[in-house]
Amino acid sequence: MGFMSIVQQIIGGFGTTVFIFFFTLLFSMPLGILFALARMSRFKPLNLLMQVCISILRGTPLMLQLIVVFFMPYYVFGIKLTTSWRVYAALIGFSVNYAAYFGEIFRAGIQAVPVGQHEAAEVLGFTKAQTFWKIVFPQMVKRVVPPVTNEVITLVKDTSMAFAIAYAEMFTMAKQVAAAQSNIMPLFVAGVFYYVFNIVVAWIMGKVEKSLDYFQ
């Protein structure tokens, strides 16, 4: 069993990992903004509901959330599950969970914008929406890049939890190769893949941070 074929097997699983990673980011970021706005809403019921949601999403294991999303259609509604539902369930589970974390990070970013700017915008005749999108949002983005990078890197590694609902990603493939060969090597190869992927992510986020650093 050559080293190359180990790498080859793991590259196959790497595609799945990147797929979960990419679509989770795509869905959870906008959802996170929605969560943050709902969390800061002055409309009490929405605010409270969001607080409860975030508390549950952060307070229970992601693995459990994935299992709940995947099996709920059957156990609650009696819908027979199909294999393709695994992908949706994984994406829903990951996106909603990460949206909760992103939501709180975005909230911190939004609230860090001084009240004076809201007042100035009002004086200048900006509407609430204009104030948010033209003044608050850009500053929020600048501020949240470092904590968002943290979450993004965590997400790369968290993708390995998708196997809780039998969605085989890179780490699962590595474990399967390891079992087939009775060898520990594939796990380290997978580790190298994660590390390299995260270096790339950190580098890209560093670039983003720098490009947003337009006042210094």
Added chain:
Amino acid sequence: MKKMIAMLLTGMLCAGLLAGCGSSSSAPAAGAAADQKEETTEAVEETTEAAGDAVEAAAQAATGEAAEAAAPAATGEQAAAAPAEGAAGQTFTVGFDAEYPPYGYLDEATGDYTGFDLELAQEVCNRRGWILVKQPIDWNTKDMEINSGAVDCLWNGMTYTGREEEYTWSDPYVSNSIVVAVMADSDIQTKADLAGKNVVAQSGSSALTALQNDPGDGSNDENLALAATFNSLEEIADYNSAFMNMSAGIYHAIAVDIGVARHQLSTNEGKYRILDEEISKEEYAIAFKLGNTELRDQVQETLNEMAADGTVNAIAEKYAEDQLPEMLIIGK
């Protein structure tokens, strides 16, 4: 106006909470809800639509990607199975633990899942014109997988003995023993030597059941008494980790199905040893969802044909290294 938006957001959130439940039904529901409101509807509809589109696109990408990824070196079956689902030819989804050689594992040469049980399943599907979907699952969630219909059967060295009432079973086809594997140079020679040692078994496995299960009628007292002499009986996610742990000195012995133990012995020559004394004897069968006798009967019929014309034996011969031919009980 602001209140309206807030209320709408609350509604969407609730819908979003439910969206986790119903796969496709929730999207039109959210859309319908939006229809009733006026002013802000357009925006909402747009978002729902956009979300729907995105998910659809994701799904399409996923089927392609998943087929590619789950089966690296172009797994014919899986790649073909994904799009063909629901089209002509019924799919037959086998749930298995891909870390359970020789019954189900990843073949490094082809990148496809293979193993004695999966080859049997493939042959059954070939004969019945079904499309085989090999679905590696987390063995701990096997009951949820089969009850929810996510997999059609569990076919992976699945122990029949002691679980008769929990599933609808095929006839037993392999006779298995639970044995004790130790390091080749270990001083453990008999079961009595296990006293005070650290023993491990896979969680959810029949080996663990054999050492822990108390049916209450005294039938398993001997094994329970044996387990009581251990220093510890631990659970581990998969047997490959168990063997790695034992090599590292963490465990002294592993309670394991004989086929799996022999596979470890044959891939690591001279490293491990199996004790002559067995813990228990049991039989493997294919598990279907309780009450699903229709599918069971179809599979059983084809399996019997395969046993009669020697195909089962021929497949077992490929795993002669793991002594599978001697363990067969179907057609004998």
